[in-house]
Amino acid sequence: MQIYLPIAEMSVDALAILAMGGAVGFLSGMFGVGGGFLMTPLLIFVGVPPAVAVGTQANQLVAASVSGVLAHWQRGNVDVKLGLVMLAGGVFGTTLGVWVFGILQRLGQIDITISLTYIFFLGVIGALMLIESARAMLRRRRTATRGKLHHHIWLHGLPLKMRFHRSKLYISALLPAAIGAVGGLLVAIMGIGGGFLLVPAMIYLLNMPTGLVAGTSLFQIIFTTAVATLLQAATNQTVDVVLAMLLLVGGVIGAQFGTKAGGLLRGEQARMLLALLVVSVAGKLAWDLFSRPADVFSIVVGTPG
Structure with a gap:
């Protein structure tokens, strides 16, 4: 079933x-990613x-993230306080990213x-x-001994410390705010929730x-993607409403099934599958960008006779 996308100026198969x-x-x-x-x-x-x-993908992420958060909320897997601190940084990063996006679009370098x-990220x-x-899975096989719960690094010595009771953390608020800012920047420029970066950062930093990582990550992604959608539509006119609605319907339904499936996997197994997906997508993009196109053509400008 073909449907026309007014902003993209093309027809696609709706199904x-x-x-x-x-x-x-x-x-x-x-996986707790957008x-x-x-x-x-x-x-x-x-x-x-x-x-x-x-621009349109950021809109789809809102619905998918809301659906996922509701499921995690029922299980008590959302740290709201930490999510709000990340959101403060996320709004700043999103605003900056949309501004940079507009500049690149006007220069013709956005694609x-x-x-x-x-490809890089x-x-x-x-x-x-x-x-x-892979290392975590190997360690699990070798020993069942549990290590330290927290491993402190120099970043944990930053000022403005806050206590996050749900996550049992006492860290600088600057750290989650900075992670949120990077996520917001990625939402605006790449159209992603930044979960592939936020999730490991929340675990390892x-x-x-x-x-608690998946639910908290999605909680923050809801609001940063909503801000990105509004700014992209108002300043760069790159949000296709028809395409967004199709993605919204599919995303909401899929997220409910994904949340149930995620509970069947151990942490290292979920990270392994997510890593394989990320690497595969990067490889496909690199291949399409640098490989010889199927239809090779050239434009010859003739000289007047």
């Missing part, structure tokens, strides 16, 4: 877009202009910037997560309990 939204919503609920790291490249793969894919940014973060999760 295929619904299926894509459902699949990404499933991943959102399972899923944008996968949806934006998928939209680009089917021909949606990168700028429209980024290549989006592709290169995806997904490749590096995915590889690091893959290595760490904040030392949050793994069970």
